[in-house]
Amino acid sequence: MESLLRPSPFLTLSTSQLKNCYSLLNPSVFSPKQSINPRKCRNRIKSSKFDSFLDLEPTSKPEAIDFDVSWVNPSDHRSRRFDVIIIGAGPAGLRLAEQVSQYGIQVCCVDPSPLSMWPNNYGVWVDEFESLGLEDCLDKTWPMACVHIDDLRTKYLDRAYGRVNRKELKQKLLSGCVMNEVKFHEAKVWKIEHEEFESSVVCSDGVELKASLIVDASGFTSPFIEYDKPRNHGYQIAHGILAEVEDHPFDLDKMLLMDWRDSHLGNEPYLRRDNSKIPTFLYAMPFSSNLVFLEETSLVSRPTLSYRDIKRRMVARLRHLGIKVKSVKENEKCLIPMGGPLPKMPQNVMAIGGNSGIVHPSTGYMVARTMSLTSILADSIVECLGSTRMIRGSPLYHKVWNGLWPVERRCIREFYTFGMETLLKLDLDGTRGFFDAFFDLDPQYWEGFLSSRLSLVELAMLCLSLFGHASNPSRLDIVTKCPAPLIRMMGKMAIETI
Secondary structure, three states, rough: OOOOOOOOOHHOHHHHHHHHHHHHOOOOOOOOOOOOOOHHHHHOOOOOOOHHHOOOOOOOOOOOOOOEEEOOOOOOOOHHHEEEEEEOOOOHHHHHHHHHOOOOEEEEEEOOOOOOOOOOEEEEEHHHHHHHHHHHHHHEEEEEEEEOOOOOEEEEEEOEEEOOOHHHHHHHHHHHHHHHEEEEEEEOEEEEEEEHHHHHHHHEEOOOEEEEEEEEEEEEEEEOOOOOOOOOOOOEEEEEEEEEEEEOOOOOOOEEEEOOOOHHOOOHHHHHHHHHHHHOEEEEEEEEOOOEEEEEEEEEEEOOHHHHHHHHHHHHHHHHHOOOEEEEEEEEEEEEEOOOOOOOOOOOEOOOOOOOOOOOOOOOOOHHHHHHHHHHHHHHHHHOOOOOOOOOOOOHHHHHHHOOOOHHHHHHHHHHHHHHHHHHHHOOHHHHHHHHHHHOOOOHHHHHHOOOOHHHHHHHHHHHHHHHHHHHHHHHHHHHHHHHHHHHHHHHHHHOOO
C-alpha cells in the first residue's frame, strides 16, 4: 500500500505496457478477435452522466522540470567512466544517486527522460516521510484515515496521511544530485556487458558508459535483473482519477484508505457476484469539496483482475455515491507485482525499486520503504567503492546484495509474503473480517506491519493478537486457509537461515 496501498511510481505502466502485461496474464482481455457472448452484454458499462469520466481526456499532462543538471559529454571518453551507473531517474534512482554521491563516489544516472515529471499521485504516512527528512515534500495532509469495512462498520485510524508533492520531491532529489556532481545521460539502456572488475552499458544513442557497479532502478519490467525461481507474483491493479466533481460525500479531514462496501453493486448482480470472490475497494483523497483523487483497487489477485472489471466497478460505485465528474485532471493505470521470489543473489547488476523485491508483498506499499532502503544500499556501496581497498567484482556484488537483503530481512519478507498468500484465499467476507480485526490491533502492530518495521518476534505476536481479535468466521478462515501458506513460509525461512 503505497501509503497503505498506493501504486508505486516505479510500477506505473503506459497503456501499451499494460496491454502487453495483460495479454500475457489474460490473453482474452485485449484479443482483437475476441467474440462477444450476447448473454454477457448486460455486463457492459452502462452509459450515463455518472460514468462519462471514462471518455474524458486528462486536462493536464506531466511536464518536464526546468532544472539545470550536469550532462555526460559523449565526445569526451574520459567522462564516460564512473564508479556507479544508475539506470532510471524515478524516486529510487535519484535518491540512491544523491545518497551515494555525497561520499565522493562518481555517479551517472541514465534515463530516457531524466527531467520528466512523475505522473502519479503518491500517498504516504506522514511519520514515515518525517523520519526521512522529506516532510517538506508533502503538499496535502489529513490528520486521520478511515476504513469502511461494510455499511455498519468503520475504522478511524489516528495516523496522519499525506500526498507527495511530486515536483517538490523530484527537485529536492535533483538538487542533492547536482550538489554532489552526479552526471546525467538522456537515453535508454539497451545492453549491459560485464568484465571481471568493470561493467558497461550500451545506450540507445550508441554511447557506451563504464562503471564498477550497475544499479537498475528502472522498475519491474526491466530485462536486466535475473531470477532463478518461478515468478509467481500476486498482482495489484488499480484505476485512478484526479477529478473535478460537482460534489462528493467524503470528510475533508479524513483520507479514505479503504472502502470495502458493496452496496453500490445492489443493481449489478453479476458485478456483485464477481466482487464477492475477488473484491475491490475505493481509495480516496479529498482535497476540497469539488476536487478529489479516486481509485478503485484490487488489493491482490492471481492472475490479475481485468482492468475492464476495475472500471466497471468504479463506474457503479461513483454512480451510487452520486459523484458526478466534471473533468479529469489526471488518470492512472497501475499494475503492481507483489510477493514472488527475490532476484537471484548475488548477480552482477544490483537492483533497487520495483525490480528488487522491496514492494510490500501484502500491501503493495513501496515509496517510503524505498526511500529508506536506498540509504542502506548506499552505505554498502560506499563501504566498497569509497574505501582505499576498492572492493570490486564478485566481492562487491556479494556485499551490496547482502546489504540490501540480509538473512533477517529476507525472512521478514517471507512473513509478509505469507500474508499475501493468505489474502489471496479470502473472498469479500473474509477480507472484511481480516481488516476488521487487523485495525483493532494495537497501533504498534498495524502501523509497524504497514511500514515494514516489525521484527520476526513482533510479527509472531501480531499473528497471535490478530487471531484473538478475529471473529469466529475469521478464525475459521485462518484455521482452514492459512496452514498451506504457513508451511511454505516456514520451509523458505529454514532454507534462508541455512
